[in-house]
Amino acid sequence: MTEELLRDGNLSDGELKALLETDEYDAELRTAADAVRRSIYGTDVYIRGLIEFTSCCKNDCFYCGIRCGNRRAVRYRLTPGQILSCAGLGYDLGFRTFVLQGGEDPYYTDDMICRIVSDIKNRHGDCAVTLSIGERSKESYRAYWRAGTDRYLLRHETAAEDHYRRLHPGSMSLAERKRCLWDLKEIGFQVGSGFMVGSPYQTTENLIEDIRFLQELQPAMIGIGPFISHKDTPFRDFKSGTAELTLRLVSVLRLMFPYALIPATTALGTITPDGRERGLSAGANVVMPNLSPTDVRKYYLLYDNKICTGDEAAECRRCLEARVALAGYRIVTARGDVKTQDTVRGAAV
Numbered sequence: 001m002t003e004e005l006l007r008d009g010n011l012s013d014g015e016l017k018a019l020l021e022t023d024e025y026d027a028e029l030r031t032a033a034d035a036v037r038r039s040i041y042g043t044d045v046y047i048r049g050l051i052e053f054t055s056c057c058k059n060d061c062f063y064c065g066i067r068c069g070n071r072r073a074v075r076y077r078l079t080p081g082q083i084l085s086c087a088g089l090g091y092d093l094g095f096r097t098f099v100l101q102g103g104e105d106p107y108y109t110d111d112m113i114c115r116i117v118s119d120i121k122n123r124h125g126d127c128a129v130t131l132s133i134g135e136r137s138k139e140s141y142r143a144y145w146r147a148g149t150d151r152y153l154l155r156h157e158t159a160a161e162d163h164y165r166r167l168h169p170g171s172m173s174l175a176e177r178k179r180c181l182w183d184l185k186e187i188g189f190q191v192g193s194g195f196m197v198g199s200p201y202q203t204t205e206n207l208i209e210d211i212r213f214l215q216e217l218q219p220a221m222i223g224i225g226p227f228i229s230h231k232d233t234p235f236r237d238f239k240s241g242t243a244e245l246t247l248r249l250v251s252v253l254r255l256m257f258p259y260a261l262i263p264a265t266t267a268l269g270t271i272t273p274d275g276r277e278r279g280l281s282a283g284a285n286v287v288m289p290n291l292s293p294t295d296v297r298k299y300y301l302l303y304d305n306k307i308c309t310g311d312e313a314a315e316c317r318r319c320l321e322a323r324v325a326l327a328g329y330r331i332v333t334a335r336g337d338v339k340t341q342d343t344v345r346g347a348a349v
C-alpha cells in the first residue's frame with residue numbers, strides 16, 4: 001500500500017481506511033515520507049516565529065481553551081508596538097517569517113491589522129508575514145493582501161458537516177469556513193489549512209474527508225496536531241488524540257502533498273516529549289517556535305499542558321535548533337516559501 005501511495009500520491013477510500021486503522025505500515029510510511037521530503041526540501045527545516053497577539057475570541061468552539069465562554073481564561077491584547085518589537089526580536093534571532101496568530105478579536109480592525117503588517121514589512125523587507133486570525137470577509141482579506149501579507153493560516157478543523165457541528169456552536173458553519181479558504185486562495189495568499197487528530201466524535205471516515213478536502217484545496221501549508229482536552233471547555237472529559245495517529249497522518253500527507261509545508265506542531269510536542277522530532281522524521285519540514293512575550297504566553301492556552309509557555313524566545317530558538325539537529329535535519333533561516341514542481345526543476349538545471 002505504501003508503494004502505491006508513493007507512486008500515485010493517492011489511495012482509494014477503502015485503502016486509506018485500512019492504512020489509517022493499523023500501525024502495521026507506520027515504519028514504511030515514515031521511511032517513504034522522509035525520502036519524498038528529502039527529494040524536495042533536503043534536510044531543511046523552516047522556522048516561523050509565532051506571535052500570539054490576542055487571547056480574546058468572539059467564537060465558542062467547544063474544544064478551545066480561549067473560547068469566549070471560558071470565564072477562567074485570562075485575556076490579553078498586545079499593542080501594535082509590542083507586536084512590532086516581538087518581530088524585531090525575532091528578526092535578530094534569525095526569523096524571516098512571522099505568524100501573527102490570535103483569537104477572532106474584532107478589537108483589531110482591518111486598518112490596525114494592515115498597519116501592523118505593513119510596519120513589519122517596511123522594517124524587515126526580507127521577511128514573510130503570515131496571518132492566522134480566523135474568518136473575515138473577502139474584502140478584509142483583500143486589504144490584508146494589499147498591505148503585504150504573504151500567507152494565511154486557517155485550519156478547516158474537520159471537513160465533515162455533521163462532525164463540524166459537533167465541534168462548533170450553531171453560529172459557525174463549515175460552509176463559511178470553506179468560503180474563507182477559497183477566497184484566500186483566489187486572492188493569492190499561500191494558504192494553510194489542516195485539522196485536529198482525535199477530536200471528539202471523529203471517525204476514520206471524517207479523516208478521509210479531511211484528506212479529500214485538502215486534495216481539492218491544494219493548500220501550500222498543512223497543519224495538523226492531536227486534539228488535547230482543556231479542563232475549562234465542554235470537551236474536558238474527552239480523551240486526547242494520539243501521537244501515533246498524528247504521525248501516521250503526517251506521513252500520508254507528505255506522500256500526497258510532496259511540496260507542502262507541514263509543521264511539526266506544538267500540540268504534537270505537548271502530547272509526547274519528542275513529538276516534534278518524530279514529526280520531522282515522519283515528513284514535517286516546519287517548526288514554529290514561540291515569539292510571544294514571556295509574560296503573556298501562559299495565557300494563550302488552547303489546550304492543557306502546552307509546552308514552551310515559560311521560555312524566552314531565544315531559548316525556544318536554541319532548543320528547537322538542538323532538537324531539529326538531533327532528529328537529523330537543519331534549521332534554515334530563509335523565508336521558506338512553498339516550492340513547486342517548477343521551482344525544484346528550475347533549481348536542478
Ligand code: 5AD
Pocket residue numbers: 063064065154155157195196225226227228229230267302303
Ligand atoms: N487541542 C488541540 N488543538 C487545538 N486547537 C484549538 N484547540 C485545540 C485543542 N484543544 C487548534 C485548532 C486551531 C489551532 C490554532 O489550534 O486546530 O486551528
Ligand code: FES
Pocket residue numbers: 289290307308311315316317319320
Ligand atoms: Fe520552546 Fe523548546 S521550543 S523551549
